[in-house]
Amino acid sequence: MEKGTSFLFSGITFDKKKFAADFARFKEKKESDDLVESGKSEAEEGARPVKKRKRKATVADPVEGFNVFKTSKSSAQGIQQNDQEKSELSQAKKELNRQIEKDALLRKKHNIHISGNNVPSPLENFSELSSRYGCESYLLHNLAELGFKEPTPIQRQAIPVLLSGRECFACAPTGSGKTLAFVCPMLMKLKHASKDGIRAVILCPTRELAAQTARESKKLAKGKKFYIKLLTKELLRSGGISKLPCDILISTPLRLRSAIRKKKLDLSRVEYLVLDESDKLFELGLVKQIDAVVKACSNPSIIRSLFSATLPDFVEELARTIMHDAVRVIIGRKNSASELIKQKLVFAGSEEGKLLALRQSFVESLNPPVLVFVQSKERAKELYTELAFDDIRVDVIHADLSQSQRENAVDDFRAGKTWVLIATDVIARGMDFKGVNCVINYDFPDSPAAYIHRIGRSGRAGRTGEAITIYTEDDVPFLRNIANVMAASGCEVPAWIMALPKMKWKKHRPQRDSISTKPKDQKE
DNA sequence: TCTACCA
Structure with a gap:
């Protein structure tokens, strides 16, 4: 600087x-x-x-x-x-x-x-x-x-x-x-x-x-x-x-x-x-x-x-x-998450595994409104096209959209027309959507601060909320920091994660495989 | 090394 x-x-x-x-x-x-x-x-x-x-x-x-x-x-x-x-x-x-x-x-x-x-x-x-x-x-x-x-x-x-x-x-x-x-x-x-x-x-x-x-x-x-x-x-x-x-x-x-x-x-x-x-x-x-x-x-x-x-x-x-x-x-404590949010970590072995887990959780219990965060605009678009044909009212928001598209996405989510909103970190901060029940970090947040803000879209004004963070092998070195935030706000964290080496962390943006599932004919 | 942020 x-x-x-x-x-x-x-x-x-x-x-x-x-x-x-x-x-x-x-x-x-x-x-x-x-x-x-x-x-x-x-x-x-x-x-x-x-x-x-x-x-x-x-x-x-x-x-x-x-x-x-x-x-x-x-x-x-x-x-x-x-x-x-x-x-x-x-x-x-x-x-x-x-x-x-x-x-x-x-x-x-x-x-x-x-x-x-x-x-x-x-x-x-x-x-x-x-x-x-x-x-x-x-x-x-x-x-x-x-x-x-x-x-x-x-x-x-x-x-x-x-x-x-x-x-x-x-x-x-x-x-x-x-x-x-x-x-x-x-x-x-x-x-x-x-x-x-x-x-x-x-x-x-x-x-x-x-x-x-x-x-x-x-x-x-x-x-x-x-x-x-x-x-x-x-x-x-x-x-x-x-x-x-x-x-x-x-x-x-x-x-x-x-x-x-x-x-x-x-x-x-x-x-x-x-x-x-x-x-x-x-x-x-x-x-x-x-x-x-x-x-x-x-x-x-x-x-x-x-x-x-x-x-x-x-x-x-x-x-x-x-x-x-x-x-x-x-x-309270500096840089801490709201204690009203139940925070969980979920392992996924691959991008395909992530998508599967997401679909699975929607089938089992979709409790809208739900926010799904991904790490880039491209991935937001990808995940959207992937879910658009499912039987879910899903929408996306990211900064590649026009102003009016962005406004509509926010308005529809506020109005309950959208059940699942896929988003980049554009709306990770400050946005006050009433009663978001669950925040899903589909992609691991790139900093502890990003984590705190993302999950903070739920559990607002005294209401409770839930946050699920999906992690892959690539994210494991960064797990400990998130786990610390979780522990500090009263959530249980597996002992092996707390035993992971501590590390200073500025930004975590791994190359991730494409979200979309391979075309069927290639699967055999 | 890319999210967000003007024309």
Whole structure:
């Protein structure tokens, strides 16, 4: 990766020692500030206007950057005060400690792990949105209407963090409500529609996910006039989006970058930037595009946030270089699968064996909707033609299809018209299909993260699901890593797999034999 | 070394 050339990498080389003195001074000052502020009552805390942080737009502030993951220890050491002030201070300190204990308890209960300075208290319930943050009734109404009764762990913590004007990166299991966790505070902070240009941007790695996020955001904003736009080809063709009012723009990276290059829109006033499925977005090939978008969002007080179910260390390191005093929120264990999914491994000796096993399982128990993942577009097409004549309502989705074909595939699957959807990893991330009963990894996933996201299409929003991963001889060296994920989420794994040698694994894409069965006359 | 991502 080209360090130094891109904005995202710009902060990575800064010299910690060089800034050590500044850092120490900064920390001292910050701690005394924190104490005074935190001493206020909770109501005040909610009403407190967010401090406008003035800073340079280009390079991450080294002092804050250095400090990002340090947990704050608010102590009054070294401060000289008279008696009156001292007693007020100790009163404030007690109050603060009580709140800290309460927060810690709530976090423990919901498996919320945090790091960062002065992290806001987690939500006990959605009604705190109005008592602490003055949330308008339309939003509370929509939450209730859409069936959100209790905040999920990620929502409990990430919403207050973002509402306090803090940058955030968040890792929470698939299907645990991350979209709501960033859209809800966004709507609250934007307050109402405005014609001030584009005010918030959400980036998603696929068009399907972008469309889904746009739809969900609109549902949440219902009854309030907000301009929420999905950046589509049509929208770009129909002339300047710059002339249209737009509060929230949702796009895929490449489309947004090309629009920026053609000067079709202006991101200089963007106040909020969300990178959804951030680890995917930071992958080689997509980073450059993200970089262009991040650069174009030149407003110095922008709040950026990263969300994903998988958060590899290198993404955290990159994030550290662009984020300012960010709060890190991890729900449960990092990079883990939902515990609601029953995960199984199945051996197949050959491609023919795979196909046989799949057909067999459909005959025995087809419990739609079912998702079948394969490793390439070609194989998706092949498997589709193979199954198309079976007595099953089957469909395919991959990026070689036209936009409308892709949309239809998703819609039909959502509507239950398609029982079995064959797919590449296009829909492996973020897509929320209601009640997927089973995910079949027909081809072994190419990384543990891919595995977690694929199987995460089922077992969403508290429902249970099933995941079957077919493996061949070629996949055996990679089995152990998947087995670790399974074991960590409470599934049983054969002992021989756990005894396999451990290995670091970047990408696994073996050459596989053709899916289709040989023509009958050759079989003899 | 190819899935996804513009024209």
